[in-house]
Amino acid sequence: MGNQENEETILHHQQRRRVEVQAPPTKPFTESLKSSLKETFFPDDPFRQFKNQPLSRKFLLGFQYFIPILEWAPRYTFDFFKADFVSGITIASLAVPQGISYAGLASLPPVIGLYSSFVPPLIYAMLGTSRDLAIGTVAVPSLLISSMLAKEVDPRTNTKLYVELVLTATFFAGVFQASLGLLRLGFIVDFLSHATIVGFMSGAATVVCLQQLKGILGLLHFTHNADLISVVRSVFSQFHLWRWESGVLGCCFLLFLFITRYFSRKRAVFFWINALAPLTSVIFGSLLVYFTHADNHGVEIIGYLKKGLNPQSITELESVFKSTYLLMAIKTGIITGIIALAEGIAVGRSFATYKSYHIDGNKEMIAIGMMNIAGSCTSCYLTTGPFSRTAVNFNAGCKTAVSNIVMATAVMITLLFLTPLFHYTPLVVLSAIIMAAMISIIDYEAAIHLWKVDKFDFIVCISAYLGVVFQSVEAGLMIAVGMSLLRILLFVARPKTYVMGSVSNSMTYRSIEQYPDANSVPGILILQVNAPIYFANASYLRERISRWIDEEEEKLKKSAKYELQYVILDMSGVGNIDTSGISMLEEVQKNADRRCIKLLLANPGGEVMKKLNKSKFVDKIGHEWIYLTVGEAVNACNFMLQSCKPNTKAVVESEAADNQV
Structure with a gap:
């Protein structure tokens, strides 16, 4: 009993000498819920600029918030335009051959790749917040579109329906992307961890490179499956159909592209050599085929390209809405939309860090979504901000998104006047351009770094890579996301x-x-x-x-x-x-x-x-x-x-x- 009293006395003495742990003041439930929702969906507090402002000023700020070009356009100078003009012309030289190449990767007519480099960049220039992001088609979503939709509709025998499906999938991708931004749900994209993206992109790049063996070897028929086994089987089962002329031409252009890239990396001031290499390859390849008549000796060419600007495609969307393929188009749009969104935002944030400015993730989602919605109505397929084109834009010294407007103008001129010049462009050159671009995406150094730092991240990365290479692009993505979520659950549960x-x-x-x-x-x-x-x-x-x-x-x-x-x-x-x-x-x-x-x-x-x-x-x-x-x-x-x-x-x-x- 004495010990107990002594203990209580000691505790009382200790209590007087120390600071008592307190709980914060209790807030009403509605106020607490409002605070939690605000922190979840509006962590950047976008409405703080509207406080204590007159009504007219609030309207102006509202327009500037949703249309960022209205904010920075009044401060635009001629010096900025000179820099943006040079960078815009530079990325246009890359956009034209890449647009044609990636359209072929998506099993689409080549001209749709050019259409996709005209309207979407104009929309993004008005709505986007990144100064460096260069808008265009990308390889991985193009491959994903082809691998998912070609299983339902053969693009060779039913081209019209296939194009309608692709445009509809692009529409739903845009709706999904814009909805994430409007509903402030951008954190969903964060579930694609760095390890997931490294493994998935490297696996997809590997498959893309393998599929270009069709163009390098001059094969007419090829598998639509995106896994390694199907591609290898398709290549070696047609061994007797390989075209040595096409193979030699492809290897020469591939070597040329690698040499120019190596030289540009060694001498950063000559970045434009690597940027112009794809267009140079297209010009040289077209001239070579034209003067040697190589198209009569097994070298496939693009052929006729329709002149003129983007035709409207709303009727194509309406026809799919009434068909049995609607659910497939929605599924393809959501999956490819997530990949395109993750790549675009990641690339935009990376280059924004270099220049010490901030991009708004939710505005970026709205901008990318709106440009894909507008693109789907004007014969464009899925676009985002690819790393290669953005890097060229950055190195060329761009100042604002006006470089996208310059690029779109250059593509418009190409569509109006220059498309006949691409008639003799050999497909093998386009395959070489894609392979050269994709090999740089296979980031083995990042995988080695993951192994050194975090073994579980390395397992996630390798699982994504193997899933893409040996199963399918969508299967690899699901495996990687599933393992990332499993890791989160393990952290929470254990x-x-x-x-x-x-x-x-x-x-x-x-x-x-x-x-x-x-x-x-x-x-x-x-x-x-x-x-x-x-x-x-x-x-x-x-x-x-x-x-x-x-x-x-x-x-x-x-x-x-x-x-x-x-x-x-x-x-x-x-x-x-x-x-x-x-x-x-x-x-x-x-x-x-x-x-x-x-x-x-x-x-x-x-x-x-x-x-x-x-x-x-x-x-x-x-x-x-x-x-x-x-x-x-x-x-x-x-x-x-x-x-x-x-x-x-x-x-x-x-x-x-x-x-x-």
């Missing part, structure tokens, strides 16, 4: 807990696993929980804490010097807790009480304290057992051990001396 000790020559307490020289405190077990406590991990944490206590008691029994009397839970890493987590803490406390062990909490956060107060857990454990820091909790426990009970170590030493006597 959070890390650590035993802590005092670091030598300091007042801090850290994980003994991280600091092996840290000293454990006799009779006190300090545990750190590094995750919010939810229903998904509450049961695991209860079992894990019990095991830590069991292991500590066994260790102390072997030493025969101390008994475990206090368990301190460091809650600094617990950002939130739900009712299951509170029930878990109550069970841990009861288990500790049965063992005559006292449970203490250290540094619980505001949200945690708020819920512990409301659940009456604070009353059960006692306010005096909740401390601001681990150090305060340890000092209190040591003070209790020294004041309430005799020194255990001294007793043991005294007994040993008596035994010797």
